[in-house]
Amino acid sequence: MSVTRAQVLKFRWRAHQLDREPGSAAGLADVDLLDFGVQDTGPAAARWALTNRGLTDYDEADTLLAWTLRVSPHLYRRADVAAIATASSPFSEPDAAKRIFDAAKPLTAAGISVTDGLAVVAREQRRIVAKPMVKGALSTALTAALDPPYLRECGPCGCVHCWESSFRIVGLQAGLELQPGTSPPVLQRIPGFRAPLYGRSGADADPQFSVIRNYLRFFGPARPADVAAFLDMPTKVVAAHWPQDTVPVEVTDAPTVRGERFLLAGQLEALTAAPEMSGTTRLLGPYDAYLQARDRPMLVADPAHSKDLWRILGRPGAVAVDGEIVGTWRPKSTGSKLTINWEAWLPVTAGVCSAVAAQAERLATVRGQTLNKVTGG
Numbered sequence: 001m002s003v004t005r006a007q008v009l010k011f012r013w014r015a016h017q018l019d020r021e022p023g024s025a026a027g028l029a030d031v032d033l034l035d036f037g038v039q040d041t042g043p044a045a046a047r048w049a050l051t052n053r054g055l056t057d058y059d060e061a062d063t064l065l066a067w068t069l070r071v072s073p074h075l076y077r078r079a080d081v082a083a084i085a086t087a088s089s090p091f092s093e094p095d096a097a098k099r100i101f102d103a104a105k106p107l108t109a110a111g112i113s114v115t116d117g118l119a120v121v122a123r124e125q126r127r128i129v130a131k132p133m134v135k136g137a138l139s140t141a142l143t144a145a146l147d148p149p150y151l152r153e154c155g156p157c158g159c160v161h162c163w164e165s166s167f168r169i170v171g172l173q174a175g176l177e178l179q180p181g182t183s184p185p186v187l188q189r190i191p192g193f194r195a196p197l198y199g200r201s202g203a204d205a206d207p208q209f210s211v212i213r214n215y216l217r218f219f220g221p222a223r224p225a226d227v228a229a230f231l232d233m234p235t236k237v238v239a240a241h242w243p244q245d246t247v248p249v250e251v252t253d254a255p256t257v258r259g260e261r262f263l264l265a266g267q268l269e270a271l272t273a274a275p276e277m278s279g280t281t282r283l284l285g286p287y288d289a290y291l292q293a294r295d296r297p298m299l300v301a302d303p304a305h306s307k308d309l310w311r312i313l314g315r316p317g318a319v320a321v322d323g324e325i326v327g328t329w330r331p332k333s334t335g336s337k338l339t340i341n342w343e344a345w346l347p348v349t350a351g352v353c354s355a356v357a358a359q360a361e362r363l364a365t366v367r368g369q370t371l372n373k374v375t376g377g
Contacts, residue, residue, distance in 0.1 A: 001247060003271060005254040008221065008298060011271045013323030015218050016290050019280050020054035022362065028062055028077045031055050033289055036214040037074030037084070040065060040180075041287040044367045046075040049289065051366055052282050064190065065178040067168040069211070070232055071099075072287075073178055073185075080209065085172050085196045087205035090115065095202070095237045103152070103163035110149040119198045121150060121162065122170035125187075126195045129176055132188040139167065173198050203241055213243055213264065219293040221249035221261035221271070226294040256297035277322040281355035283329055283340070283363060286315040300325055305345050319344070321352055329356075329376075331363075337372040338364040344377055353377050 013019055017032060025031055031038075031053050040046035046065075050058070064078040068088040076084050090096035096114040097104035107117040121142070128141045143151060143161045151160050161167075171178070171187065175195030179186040207213055215227045224242060228235040246262040249271070263271060284290055291309070293299060300306045309318060309328055316328040319342055329342035340360040357374045364371040 001249045001268065001272070002252045003221075003249055005251055005257070005298060007271060007274070008251060008254075009323035010275075010277060011267070012219060012290065012293070013277075013280075013320075014270065014275075015220075015267075017053040018282055018284075018290060018320075019278065019322075022051060022054060023056045025050075025054035025056075028055070028058055033218065034075070034077050034080070035208055036211070036218060036289070037069055037076055037088075039069075039287045039289065039292070040073045040075050042285055045285050045287060048285055048363060048366050050075075051362065052284065052288070060180060063180075065180050066172040066176070067178070068172060070230075071165050071168040081172075081190060081193055082196075083206050083209045086200045087202055087209035087211055088172065089196075089198060089200060089202045089204075090118075091202040091233070091237050091241055094234050098234050098237075099232045100163065100165040100169060101232075103166045106149040106152075112149060115198055117150065118166060118170050118173070121146065121166050122174040122195065122197050125170060125174040125176060126189075126197070129174070129187055129189060132179065132186050134182075135185045135187065138187060142167070210243075212238060212241055216243065216246065216262065216264050217267070218289065219295075220263040220267060221251070222263075222293075222295065223259070223261055229294040230292065251298070254298060254301070256301055257295055279322060279351065279355075281319070281321050281352050281359060283342075283356065283359040284318045284320055286317050288317070290320070291318055302345070319352075319356060321348070326352070333369065334372070336369050338367060338369040339372045340374045342374070342376045348377070 028034060031050060038046045038049050062078050064076050064081055065073055068074045090099060093113055093115055096118060104114045107114055124142055124145045128138055139161050146162060150162055152163050153160050173196055175190050175193050176187045177190045179188060211231055212227055215230055216222055224238045225235050228238045245265045247265045247268055248260050249263050250260055251257050296306055300309060316330045318325045319327040319329055326346045326348055327342055327344040329340055332339045342356055360374045361371050
């Protein structure tokens with residue numbers, strides 16, 4: 001099956017439900033991305049991502065925030081916590097080692113399997129956090145409870161403590177969640193939830209929450225290497241658990257995106273359909289899921305634009321119209337006032353400029369601020 005880049009972008013735009021009007025989502029169950037997790041990096045980031053997908057109002061008590069994919073904070077439906085804990089678990093020992101990077105080396109050197117080591121850290125976190133606890137206090141108590149293979153000398157801190165990747169990745173397995181809006185983070189036990197402590201692997205996940213299937217669902221067509229890069233998994237592990245119901249797809253008009261890719265068979269019709277697009281404009285947060293696809297040249301072909309959008313420090317958000325990224329935006333807060341400055345890469349219409357202003361007004365409301373002005377364009 002051959003498709004165009006435009007078809008791929010439209011497919012992903014609709015899969016992310018970014019084509020919906022504000023307030024059109026019926027509730028948390030009506031936002032598909034919550035099956036995979038909504039990254040909450042930045043001021044009101046997850047709430048803004050949900051707003052952009054049609055959900056403007058929900059009860060925060062019905063959501064749960066935890067460190068999961070790429071040890072980053074992600075928002076989920078609270079009712080799905082058990083399924084998410086299984087889906088976000090490592091598939092195997094090599095997978096567990098890859099997800100915690102250098103923290104795996106001292107465990108292996110000490111003859112401790114990585115999965116067993118992570119279970120030890122999870123049990124200790126569970127024991128220590130009997131009541132809400134700030135991250136620093138938990139780190140101090142955890143360091144005192146762990147043996148040397150679990151610890152590292154931290155130059156920036158000037159002390160010894162648990163490896164950061166191990167500290168974060170075990171939180172949900174320890175039955176812990178993050179209190180929204182806390183900085184530094186406060187961890188607490190999830191009411192009524194029994195800590196799984198790595199009792200199940202990601203291979204046991206319900207298909208609705210499978211991390212491999214969900215990458216294809218939201219970022220297809222894709223290769224195993226793309227999925228592995230997104231999830232911090234070994235490509236061999238991804239390939240070994242590759243869904244059976246995929247079909248090969250080739251993108252014909254994107255010279256920087258070469259080779260065969262795959263899509264879930266059930267989504268082929270959605271990919272090849274050509275519905276009318278309405279010119280929907282979105283200010284996507286710097287870490288919005290739409291921008292997290294690992295085939296970045298599919299989204300942005302120009303190397304200079306790509307370097308600006310995905311910079312390591314001071315990453316801007318993206319201005320997107322019907323899936324096509326047309327520029328970047330940056331916020332500036334002065335007290336309760338918010339200013340949005342945006343830069344167009346491509347020629348845009350007066351309608352897009354008006355839509356950017358409307359989005360800026362809505363963003364200020366979500367962040368609890370008042371819009372001062374919108375500059376640039």
